[in-house]
Amino acid sequence: MSLFQMKIGGRLAVVVLAAFVALIALSTYQLLAQKQQMMADREAKVRNVVEVVQGVLEQMRAEVDAGRLTEGEAKELAKATVSRMHYDGDEYYWLETLDGVIIAHGGNPARIGLDVRDSRDANGKFFHREIIAAAKAGGGFVRYAFPHPGEQEPAPKISYAKEYEPWGWLVGSGIYIDDVNAVFWDSLIEFGLVAILIVILFSAIAWIVARSITGPLGFIVGNMMSLADNNKSIDIQYADQANEIGDLARAMSVFRDRAIEIERLRDDQLRLEHEAEAQRKASLLEMARHFEESVGRIVDQVSSSSADLSQGAATLSDLARQTDTKSADVSVSAEEASSNVATVSAAAEELTGSISEISQQVTHASEVASQAVSKADEVAETMQGLVREAQKIGEVLNLITDIADQTNLLALNATIEAARAGDAGKGFAVVASEVKSLAQQTARATGDIDAQIGGVQSSTEKAVQAIDQITSIIRSVDEIAASISAAVEEQGAATREIARNVEQAAHGTRAVSNTIDDVRRASNESGTASGHVRDMATSLAQQAETLKDEVRRFLERVRA
Secondary structure, eight states: OOOSSOOOHHHHHHHHHHHHHHHHHHHHHHHHHHHHHHHHHHHHHHHHHHHHHHHHHHHHHHHHHHHOOOHHHHHHHHHHHHHHHHTTTTTTEEETTTTTTOOOOOOGGGGTTBOOOTTTOTTTOOHHHHHHHHHHOEEEEEEEEETTOOOOOOOEEEEEEETTTTTTTTEEEEEEEEHHHHHHHHHHHHHHHHHHHHHHHHHHHHHHHHHHHHHHHHHHHHHHHHHTTTTTOOOOOOOOOSSHHHHHHHHHHHHHHHHHHHHHHHHHHHHHHHHHHHHHHHHHHHHHHHHHHHEEEEEEEHHHHHHHHHHHHHHHHHHHHHHHHHHHHHHHHHHHHHHHHHHHHHHHHHHHHHHHHHHHHHHHHHHHHHHHHHHHHHHHHHHHHHHHHHHHHHHOOOOOOOHHHHHHHHHHHHHHHHHHHGGGGGGHHHHHHHHHHHHHHHHHHHHHHHHHHHHHHHHHHHHHHHHHHHHHHHHHHHHHHHHHHHHHHHHHHHHHHHHHHHHHHHHHHHHHHHHHHHHHHHHHHHHHHHHHHHHHHHHHHHHHHHHHHHHHHHHHHOOO
């Protein structure tokens, strides 16, 4: 949800949250800056105290240069002096060689003479090696964890070391900085409490401001919904405020007044519409009166004209009936002549039909003969195939006969061998005897089949010869039918010529009859037209009465 879609309370909450985040960020930045400043102060302090010891060593070397002390005496005096020097209570100095051997220690004299290059803090850091490196570099700070004097728990500490070049010594001192962290966390808690109080205060203020906005807005929205429901008796509040809420309330008051004015105008419009409707009805009544007078006169004139038209149509219908009677007499005579010509024409038509039928039958007989020849050829070909197949079967039977003869011979040999074997070959002799018997039966059956196949072949050859004779006869019939068809065609041509002459005579007779029919038809049409005119006149009179009734009902509806 975007900020512009949030409610006012939500937007104010966002403002308070943003202020809280900004306050936290500012407080954190300030605390970190304070911590850094405290660390910078600690570093400056420890560097200054080391510089003080550097000054003490310079004074000792000056005594040596002046001849008042030997270098050995000056060094011993310097060691003793440094061991006794303290600041801020328990803070101390130490001296060590650049090889990492302690030569003076104000905090723990027992460390004098120790090689501390391999010493580690609680985090495993070789801090003395870093101290020596910082000193050789012209002075520097090293942070590490080291216990307070007389304690075992390591604490964060920062030391500064600087080389005293004339004697090859390292001067160092350190300050515990756990108090800096304590101050930082105390300040952080303090700022946190203050921030929470500020957020609570701002939240209360934001809630009050939100209520001062959303309360009137909710009331105005409710009034607008009531106004949308056509409730114009709403109470307008907050219109006296000189702010946006007051502007909304005054705008809603304008809406209410406009709605009341629109309703009043709508009532006036309805009243004017009723008055206009009354005036329109009066005008319609007056117009209906004039319409009734005008249309009534026209309807009366139409009724009178339709009566005259009906009388004229009756006279015309009588004349048409007389014409039809005379035309009927002429038509009877024409029909008699036409009947005589039609009789001759019918006879010619029957003769033509008979000749056509004979021609069709002859043509059909010729076609049947042609088909019979074709079928006879197919049967002959089939019978020839049957003869060839019978010959093939005879060849197969010869092969079977040869196999039966060989089987019989083998059975005979087997019988001889079984007889030689004595008792051991009796069973084999029985089988050989059965095989021989089957071979003989096969030979007899093959002979019978061969005889039957021979009979089939003989019958088939006779059938082929008979079919050839039938085919020859059918071809002769086909030729005779063709001759008859040609003769019938010539007779048909002569008959058609006779029919054409009779048709011309019939055409002339029909022309006379058609002319008489046209006269009768025209007479009938005149009578029919006269009837239609009379019917139309009657219908016109009825329509005039219907129009009069419709006008009456229309005027009744208009006056209603």
